[in-house]
Every structure is written in structure tokens, then in C-alpha cells.
Amino acid sequence: MRTRPLPSLALLLLCGGCAGWQSALDPQGPSAQALGQLLHGFVLVLAAIWLAVLVVLAVALRRRSRATPQAADRHAGIAVGTACVATVLVITGLTLASYVTTRVISAGAEAPLVVRVRALQWWWEVTYPGEAGPDVVTANEIRIPAGRPVRIELSAADVIHSFWVPNLAGKQDLIPGRDNVLTLTARRPGQYRGQCAEFCGMQHAHMAFMVIAEPPEAFAAWRAAQQADSAAPAGAEEAFGRQVFEQKPCGACHTVRGTEARGTNGPDLTHLASRATLAAGMLPMTRGALAAWIADPQTIKPGNNMPMVPLTPAELQAVSAWLATLR
Amino acid sequence: MSARIQDDQRDTDLADAPLDAALRRVWDTPRGVWGALATVDHKVIGRRYIATAFVFLAFGGVLALLMRWQLARPESRVLTPDLYNQIFTVHGTSMMFLFAVPVMEAMAVYLVPLMVGTRNIAFPRLNAFSYWMYLVGGILLWGAFLVDMGPDIGWFAYVPLAGPQYGAGKRVDIWAQMITFTEISALAVAVEIVVTVLKQRAPGMSLDRIPLFVWAMLVTSFIIIMAMPAVMVASTALILDRLVGTHFFNPAEGGDVLLWQHLFWFFGHPEVYIIFLPAVGMISSILPTFVRRPIFGYLPLVLAMVSVGILSFGLWVHHMFTTGLPRLGESFFTASSMAIALPSGIQIFCWLATIWYGRPVYRTPFLFILAFFFTFIMGGMTGVMVASVPLDTQLHDSYFVVAHFHYVLVGGAVFPLLGGVYYWFPKFTGRMMSERVGKWVAGLLFAAFNFTFFPMHVLGLLGMPRRVYTYQLDMGWGGLNLFVSLSAVVLAAGFLLFFYDAVRSARHGEPAGDNPWGAATLEWATASPPPSYNFARLPVVRSANPLWEDDGVLPVAGGLRVDRRELLVTTVGGALPEARESSPRPTIWPLWSALATTALLLGSILTPWAVVWGAVPVTIALIGWFWPGGRKEEES
Numbered sequence: 001m002r003t004r005p006l007p008s009l010a011l012l013l014l015c016g017g018c019a020g021w022q023s024a025l026d027p028q029g030p031s032a033q034a035l036g037q038l039l040h041g042f043v044l045v046l047a048a049i050w051l052a053v054l055v056v057l058a059v060a061l062r063r064r065s066r067a068t069p070q071a072a073d074r075h076a077g078i079a080v081g082t083a084c085v086a087t088v089l090v091i092t093g094l095t096l097a098s099y100v101t102t103r104v105i106s107a108g109a110e111a112p113l114v115v116r117v118r119a120l121q122w123w124w125e126v127t128y129p130g131e132a133g134p135d136v137v138t139a140n141e142i143r144i145p146a147g148r149p150v151r152i153e154l155s156a157a158d159v160i161h162s163f164w165v166p167n168l169a170g171k172q173d174l175i176p177g178r179d180n181v182l183t184l185t186a187r188r189p190g191q192y193r194g195q196c197a198e199f200c201g202m203q204h205a206h207m208a209f210m211v212i213a214e215p216p217e218a219f220a221a222w223r224a225a226q227q228a229d230s231a232a233p234a235g236a237e238e239a240f241g242r243q244v245f246e247q248k249p250c251g252a253c254h255t256v257r258g259t260e261a262r263g264t265n266g267p268d269l270t271h272l273a274s275r276a277t278l279a280a281g282m283l284p285m286t287r288g289a290l291a292a293w294i295a296d297p298q299t300i301k302p303g304n305n306m307p308m309v310p311l312t313p314a315e316l317q318a319v320s321a322w323l324a325t326l327r
Numbered sequence: 328m329s330a331r332i333q334d335d336q337r338d339t340d341l342a343d344a345p346l347d348a349a350l351r352r353v354w355d356t357p358r359g360v361w362g363a364l365a366t367v368d369h370k371v372i373g374r375r376y377i378a379t380a381f382v383f384l385a386f387g388g389v390l391a392l393l394m395r396w397q398l399a400r401p402e403s404r405v406l407t408p409d410l411y412n413q414i415f416t417v418h419g420t421s422m423m424f425l426f427a428v429p430v431m432e433a434m435a436v437y438l439v440p441l442m443v444g445t446r447n448i449a450f451p452r453l454n455a456f457s458y459w460m461y462l463v464g465g466i467l468l469w470g471a472f473l474v475d476m477g478p479d480i481g482w483f484a485y486v487p488l489a490g491p492q493y494g495a496g497k498r499v500d501i502w503a504q505m506i507t508f509t510e511i512s513a514l515a516v517a518v519e520i521v522v523t524v525l526k527q528r529a530p531g532m533s534l535d536r537i538p539l540f541v542w543a544m545l546v547t548s549f550i551i552i553m554a555m556p557a558v559m560v561a562s563t564a565l566i567l568d569r570l571v572g573t574h575f576f577n578p579a580e581g582g583d584v585l586l587w588q589h590l591f592w593f594f595g596h597p598e599v600y601i602i603f604l605p606a607v608g609m610i611s612s613i614l615p616t617f618v619r620r621p622i623f624g625y626l627p628l629v630l631a632m633v634s635v636g637i638l639s640f641g642l643w644v645h646h647m648f649t650t651g652l653p654r655l656g657e658s659f660f661t662a663s664s665m666a667i668a669l670p671s672g673i674q675i676f677c678w679l680a681t682i683w684y685g686r687p688v689y690r691t692p693f694l695f696i697l698a699f700f701f702t703f704i705m706g707g708m709t710g711v712m713v714a715s716v717p718l719d720t721q722l723h724d725s726y727f728v729v730a731h732f733h734y735v736l737v738g739g740a741v742f743p744l745l746g747g748v749y750y751w752f753p754k755f756t757g758r759m760m761s762e763r764v765g766k767w768v769a770g771l772l773f774a775a776f777n778f779t780f781f782p783m784h785v786l787g788l789l790g791m792p793r794r795v796y797t798y799q800l801d802m803g804w805g806g807l808n809l810f811v812s813l814s815a816v817v818l819a820a821g822f823l824l825f826f827y828d829a830v831r832s833a834r835h836g837e838p839a840g841d842n843p844w845g846a847a848t849l850e851w852a853t854a855s856p857p858p859s860y861n862f863a864r865l866p867v868v869r870s871a872n873p874l875w876e877d878d879g880v881l882p883v884a885g886g887l888r889v890d891r892r893e894l895l896v897t898t899v900g901g902a903l904p905e906a907r908e909s910s911p912r913p914t915i916w917p918l919w920s921a922l923a924t925t926a927l928l929l930g931s932i933l934t935p936w937a938v939v940w941g942a943v944p945v946t947i948a949l950i951g952w953f954w955p956g957g958r959k960e961e962e963s
Contacts, residue, residue: 020789020790020802020803022789022790022802023788023789023790024721024722024788024789024790025788025789032721034717035717035718035720035721038715038717038718039712039718039721039788042711042712042715042718043712046708046709046711046712047708049708050704050705050708053675053679053700053704054700054701054704056679056683057679057682057697057700059683060679060682060683061682061687061697063683064686065683065684065685065686067684069620072623072684073623076623076624076680076683076684077624079676079680079683080623080624080627080673080676080677080680083672083676084669084672084673084676087668087669087672088669091665091666091668091669091711092665094665094711094715095661095662095665095715097715098661098715098716098717098718099658099661101715101717101718102654102657102658102716102717105717106654121493158487158492158493159485159487159488159493160485160487160488160584162649162724164724164790164792166721166788166790169720170649170717170719170720170721171649171720171721171723171724172649172651172720173649173650173651175584175585175650175651176487176578176584177578177579177583177584178578178584178585178650178651180650180651181651193790195790195792196792197649197723197724197725197792198485198724199412199480199481199485199488199724199793199794200488201412201488201493202408202409202412202479203408204412204792204794204795204796205408205794205795205796205797205798281799282799302407302408302409303408303409
């Protein structure tokens with residue numbers, strides 16, 4: 001990912017090329033950009049004040065005052081008064097800068113594309129309300145067209161979570177019984193990582209998601225592909241895998257459109273293999289990782305809500321083979 | 328020398344030696360176990376309080392090291408997620424409720440009566456009761472943690488995670504009841520301090536001559552009295568939700584999850600100033616001693632503390648900037664959060680002016696004040712950053728905030744507190760702490776603290792959320808986290824050295840004398856450690872720095888009886904003598920009352936009926952507490 005030159009010295013010195021796919025220091029959208037500028041402004045002003053105070057302290061420690069007590073009190077009074085006026089001016093300036101940034105961020109919140117994000121312990125359900133055709137439901141991955149504002153409607157199913165993609169925007173909480181909204185814009189195609197920022201229980205640390213920005217045509221194609229039912233099994237092993245999936249309790253929690261599985265407690269797996277990661281950002285989406293996850297989800301992510309379903313080695317192989325074809 | 332003390336004999340009738348003997352007879356705490364359990368001497372209780380709080384600091388520090396061990400490497404499996412979540416919750420809860428607030432109140436319990444020149448704190452039995460409640464609350468939290476029942480919901484226990492549906496078992500109930508214990512003890516001490524300061528000051532100590540630490544504790548105590556009820560309401564509502572199925576916080580039944588946050592932070596933000604203002608007072612009291620001149624800007628400092636106290640109630644929403652509140656409300660709380668920078672600035676500027684026109688003496692307490700300047704001001708600056716709504720959306724709940732509040736709490740409160748311990752240790756024990764070791768402690772803590780916590784600012788901006796038990800290798804946070812963890816070990820070594828110095832000096836330190844630092848305030852006008860009655864003859868105060876005027880010879884007031892515990896009540900404004908007031912003798916009933924209250928509160932974790940049946944022993948204990956015993960103290 002590209003690193004933008006950052007004007008703020010202190011930060012730059014301390015963390016070198018602070019790029020990162022989950023970093024507030026590498027803004028990739030207008031909202032994060034405005035926040036980044038505000039951050040640098042604040043850091044410069046406040047670091048200067050901090051240094052100034054320490055310089056005054058250093059001078060105060062070294063000098064030897066010969067002023068009479070009356071003169072000392074008078075001079076100190078003038079100095080303290082001046083410093084207070086300066087403090088008021090600086091904090092007024094910073095407050096106004098904050099208001100302006102808030103206006104910039106919330107201006108032009110008109111976004112034609114709506115994505116609903118529902119947070120659960122410990123994963124994200126992502127729904128694209130259908131315009132023509134069924135809703136697209138996916139998990140832990142938000143595809144958006146690059147360069148276009150997207151309206152993210154946030155809700156929580158169980159406890160409070162917080163939606164944070166630092167490269168694109170500031171965070172917004174997802175609160176049971178309330179609806180929050182965030183506008184997300186990615187300047188250019190790329191992958192931006194996000195993570196739950198409000199402590200939400202045992203696996204708060206493993207509640208990540210990816211925002212994948214694509215050119216608008218690629219996004220439209222992806223969306224159309226996602227509206228289709230799951231692919232028919234390509235070979236005998238995949239067909240057996242699908243059979244196992246339908247016979248075992250998997251379908252009680254998961255939906256795979258085009259099969260008998262219609263559960264809604266867990267992520268929709270219709271196009272599972274089209275996603276980049278598994279288990280909310282924990283594992284890469286490979287056949288091996290799928291098998292490992294299904295074989296023992298509680299060791300990989302202790303406390304999560306997916307139970308261990310006893311499978312024979314052959315069944316495990318087949319199920320993961322089939323799931324790996326659900327592109 | 329009269330062998331027998333006559334009825335109604337006054338201190339003016341006696342020479343120094345017989346007066347001392349007579350006062351010892353009525354004021355000394357009896358020796359032995361009964362005396363230890365029944366004492367109502369503010370100095371004994373204050374010392375206990377301070378020692379207990381530092382034990383909890385050490386425990387909390389051990390938890391911090393365990394967390395740093397887990398976070399030193401990505402995907403580490405030193406701790407399970409369940410244990411990690413208990414550890415950070417108990418760390419935060421312990422540091423806030425069992426260390427930071429109690430230790431500041433404990434310093435006040437010991438020092439305020441001495442600084443205002445009285446013989447005991449107001450309501451001494453309540454004081455004993457408050458210590459026992461605090462001790463039991465701490466044992467409850469740590470006992471639960473040791474048997475794997477520690478709370479695992481974070482120190483602010485957001486619902487619904489802490490609610491009946493998601494917080495299974497008794498872990499949350501233990502957290503909520505621990506709050507009740509510490510709130511009761513904090514409120515009790517606050518009331519004692521308010522009354523001591525307003526009604527028991529030495530004659531002549533008018534409002535403009537009160538030592539600044541005492542002013543700070545007065546403001547702090549009022550904040551406690553107004554803020555703590557909010558969290559008691561909140562934690563009680565949480566217990567009711569969990570125990571008897573009310574729905575205060577359940578949106579499905581008309582409750583509201585944000586209600587918890589409003590109630591908690593209405594307490595939780597003033598809490599920060601409950602911890603910080605005593606530190607302001609300590610600096611204002613210590614600084615003049617080490618720059619050899621009176622504080623500059625006494626009145627502005629007092630007004631700044633009072634306005635911080637008032638403003639602290641208008642900031643709570645800045646903990647909730649990402650919850651999606653109305654924009655107008657957010658703007659108001661941005662402005663009020665920014666506004667508190669002004670009184671905080673005034674304090675800093677007045678201290679700088681004091682140093683500017685003074686002649687610094689580089690003893691250990693002064694070094695801690697210098698460490699405070701460097702560290703706390705940085706915490707104040709990052710505080711301005713999180714006060715901005717838009718900026719806070721990037722910083723909130725990230726490691727940036729972890730860095731910020733440690734800079735404010737450790738830099739702003741713990742450094743002055745340690746300076747205060749080095750400063751007042753000779754008064755507490757009669758012996759000096761080591762100047763040589765003290766300089767190492769100050770230097771080590773200062774350097775290691777900054778190495779530990781500064782990189783966390785960067786980690787937060789790099790996207791690391793707080794309260795994660797691990798992080799993945801490809802996040803690129805590994806190097807900084809390892810550095811932080813190694814620095815934390817050095818920081819712990821600094822604290823270890825401090826504890827070593829304190830324990831060693833208590834027995835083998837240089838004898839201190841009454842006023843080893845040449846300080847100006849009344850606590851230095853009596854022996855070190857002070858006798859049980861504090862002052863044989865009550866001092867009369869004629870300026871804000873009484874021991875620096877008139878060659879340090881204080882005029883004294885007389886007329887108190889010596890055949891019973893008696894102290895002087897003075898007017899609120901001018902501290903003119905008003906009345907003689909008796910002060911209670913040692914009694915075991917505060918302990919029984921605390922144990923009875925404990926039985927009630929612990930029982931109520933299991934069944935609501937404990938509130939009904941538990942009320943019986945509480946009532947009996949309170950009747951015993953107030954039953955007239957025919958002592959001379961009860962005549963008045």
C-alpha cells in the first residue's frame with residue numbers, strides 16, 4: 001500500500017513508514033483524510049505548547065531570581081495572565097478546527113449504495129439490500145465500489161461493538177436497540193482492514209473484517225455473482241461434502257442458498273470461498289484452513305459460538321473440499 | 328505535678344510533661360489485638376489505608392506485567408482469552424477503585440487533621456468503618472479473581488455484555504458489589520474530610536490560610552459526594568437487572584443500554600479529577616518547600632480547583648463520542664472538554680511562576696514533581712486531542728487512549744503521590760527515606776514509564792484496539808509491543824525499588840525530627856510521628872505559611888479538657904473558636920457493622936432475601952455503635 005508523506009514530524013520520526021492496512025496514519029478516503037489533517041494540526045500545535053512549557057521550566061530551574069517579592073508577584077501575575085489568554089485562544093482555535101472537520105466529514109452524506117452491517121459475537125453480517133434480485137448476504141467482508149460514498153447502516157445483535165476501518169473513517173459504535181450510520185468512501189481500489197473496537201467479550205481480539213474497494217464495474221460483477229445460488233458440486237467428493245453438510249447440524253446455523261441449509265445464527269456460506277478470510281479475519285480462505293476450522297473451531301477461536309461437529313476424516317475432507325468451491 | 332487529673336481540668340492548667348501524660352491517657356489507642364481492631368485514630372487508620380492501597384497497586388502491577396507478557400509477541404498463548412479478560416478487568420478495577428481513589432483519600436485521612444491542626448478527624452468511628460469496608464471490598468475482588476471468578480467485562484462494565492444475558496455466572500455481580508463496598512468507604516471519608524476542613528480548623532486558619540492540599544481534598548470530597556451516587560445507582564440497577572430481572576438496561580423491554588454509559592461516566596469522568604485534584608494539592612503543598620518561597624497564585628489555584636470540580640460534571644459524554652449522539656450535544660461536550668484546559672493551565676502556570684522566582688533544591692520529592700511536569704502535560708495535550716469529537720473517532724478505544732490515561736493517571740497522580748510519600752514519610756514514620764535510592768527510583772520510573780507508554784500512542788494510531796488479548800503477526804505491531812513489554816519490566820523494577828526503600832527506611836531510615844524539610848504547614852509543627860493527640864496545645868494560625876513566620880514559633884490556644892477526648896470546633900469562614908466538642912474513644916462496633924454490612928452485600932449476590940435478613944445484624948451493630956456507654960465523651 002502507498003505511504004503518504006505525513007507532515008507531522010514527531011509521529012513520522014517515531015514510526016518510520018507508518019503505512020498499514022489498518023492505520024489512521026495512512027488515510028485512503030476523504031473522511032480519514034480530513035481526520036488525518038486534523039490530527040497533524042493538533043499534534044503540531046500541542047507538541048509546540050508542550051515543548052514551550054518544558055523550556056520555560058528548564059529556564060526557571062536554571063535562573064536565580066533577584067526580584068523583590070512584590071516585583072516577582074507583579075511580573076508573575078502578568079505572565080500567568082498572558083499564558084491564560086493564549087490558552088483560551090489556542091483551545092478556541094482547536095475547537096473551531098474540530099467543528100469544521102465534523103462539517104467536512106458529514107457534508108455530502110448522500111450515498112446511493114446502502115450496506116447493512118450487523119455485528120454479532122464475534123463476526124460481522126453484511127447485507128446488500130436487493131435492488132433487482134435477492135439480498136446479498138455475506139460475512140466479515142464489505143465490498144464497495146472505489147471512489148463512491150457508501151452508506152453503512154450499523155446495528156448490533158447482542159452486545160455493543162464498534163466499527164472501525166481507520167484507513168477510511170473514524171469509528172462508530174453498533175448498539176443494541178439503536179441504529180447508527182457511517183459513510184465510507186475509498187479513494188482507490190484496495191484492501192482495508194477493520195476491527196471491532198469496543199470490548200465485546202471473549203473473542204473481541206478476533207473480530208476483524210476486510211473492506212475491499214474495487215472499480216465500479218468489478219463491484220457490479222461481484223454483486224451479480226453473489227446474487228446467484230451456490231454452485232452445483234463439481235465432482236464426487238464435493239457432492240459428498242454437500243451431502244454431509246446437509247445431513248449434519250451445519251444447516252441449523254448456516255445458510256447456503258441452493259441447498260437445504262437455511263440457518264441464520266451463523267454466517268451465510270453461499271459464496272464462502274469468494275471471501276479473503278475465514279473466522280472474522282483469523283485464517284486465510286484455503287481448503288486446509290477450512291478443514292482445520294471445522295475440525296476444531298474452539299481451539300482456534302476459544303469461546304466462539306461454532307460447536308465442534310464430530311466428522312470422520314473422509315467427511316471432513318469432503319466438506320472442506322465442497323466449501324472451498326463455493327466461489 | 329498533680330498526680331490526679333481533676334474533673335474538668337483544662338490544658339492551660341498543666342505544664343508540658345503532665346499535659347502529655349494526661350493527653351496520652353485519653354488519646355492513646357490501647358495495645359493488643361483489641362486496640363488494633365477498635366482504633367479510631369486517624370493516623371493509624373490512615374497508615375493502614377495507605378499501606379493497603381499500595382498492596383493493591385503492587386497486585387495490579389503484577390497483572391499489568393502478565394498482560395505485557397501475553398502481548399509481547401503476536402498470537403502468543405501465554406494466557407487464555409478468558410484469563411486475559413479477567414486480568415485487564417481486575418487490573419483496571421483494582422487500580423481505579425482499590426488504589427487510586429483510596430490512596431488519595433488515605434493520604435487525606437492521615438494528613439488533613441494534622442494540616443488543619445486538630446486532634447482527630449471528624450466522625451472517627453465512621454472512618455474506621457470505611458477502612459474495613461474498603462478492605463473487604465478489595466478482598467472480595469481479589470479472592471474472586473484467585474478462584475477464577477474475577478469479572479471479565481472491563482472496568483466500566485458496559486451492558487449488555489455485563490447484563491444477565493451475556494455476563495453469565497457471578498463474575499459481574501462480584502464486580503458490582505465491589506463497587507458498592509468502595510463507594511461506601513469513599514463517601515464516608517469524603518464526609519469526614521468536608522466536616523474536618525469546615526469545622527475543625529485551628530483558630531485563625533481562615534479560608535485563605537488553608538493549605539492547598541486541604542483545599543484540594545475539600546473540593547475532591549465534594550466531587551465524591553456528588554459523583555459517587557450516580558455509579559451506586561448504576562451498579563444497583565445492574566444488580567437488579569441480574570438478580571431480580573428488572574429491565575433498566577434491556578432495550579427489548581423498554582430499557583436502554585446507553586443509560587448505563589451516561590450514569591457510569593457521570594461518575595467516571597469526575598473520578599479522574601477525584602484522583603487528579605489531590606495530586607494538584609500535593610504539588611502545591613510540596614513545591615514551596617523545595618523552591619524556598621510561598622506558592623504563587625494561592626487564590627487562582629483555589630479557584631482553578633473549584634472550577635475543575637464544577638466543570639468535571641460537564642464532560643462525561645466525551646467518553647461516548649462514538650455512540651452516535653446528536654451533533655449539537657457532541658459539540659457542547661467538545662467545548663466543555665476543551666474548557667477544562669484553562670483551569671488546568673492556570674495550575675501549571677502558577678507552579679511555573681513559583682519555580683521561576685524560587686531557588687530549587689533537588690531532593691527526591693522535587694524530582695517527582697519535575698517528572699510530573701514532563702509526563703502530565705503530555706497527557707493533558709493528548710487529552711485535548713480526545714476531547715475533539717472528530718479526532719476521538721480515530722483515537723477512542725485504541726491504544727492511544729490507553730497511553731493517554733496512563734500519562735494522566737500515572738504522570739498526573741502517581742508521580743506526585745510518590746513525591747508525597749517521600750515528602751511525608753518522615754512524618755508517618757519518624758524516619759527519612761533514602762535520598763540516594765530515591766533519586767534512582769524517580770529516574771527509573773520516569774524513564775521506564777515513558778518508554779512503556781509513549782509507543783502506545785503510535786500503536787493506537789496504527790489501529791491497535793484496546794482490550795485485545797492478542798494480535799495477528801501481519802498487523803506489524805509486534806516490534807513496538809515487544810519494546811513496550813521490555814520497558815514494563817524496567818518500570819516494575821522501579822516500583823520494586825520504591826517498595827524496598829519504603830520498607831527498609833521504615834525501620835532503618837535516618838531519624839527525621841519534627842520538620843526535616845523546613846516546610847511551612849502545620850503537620851510539621853508536631854513530632855514525627857505525631858503523638859496520638861496530634862498537638863499538645865492547639866496552634867493558632869496567623870498566615871498561610873505559619874511555620875515560616877515568626878521564626879516558626881506558633882502561638883497556641885488553650886482551654887480544652889484533658890480528662891476526655893475533646894477538640895475545638897471553629898467557624899467555617901474565619902475559623903474562630905465556637906465550641907468544644909468531644910471525640911469518640913476506640914470501639915469495636917465499626918468493625919462489627921462492617922462485617923454485618925458485608926454479610927448483607929455478599930448475600931445479596933445470591934438472593935434478594937439477603938437484603939431483608941441481612942438488615943437484622945446491621946441494625947444490631949448500629950444499635951451497639953450508638954448505645955450510650957456512660958463515658959465522659961458522651962456527656963456533652
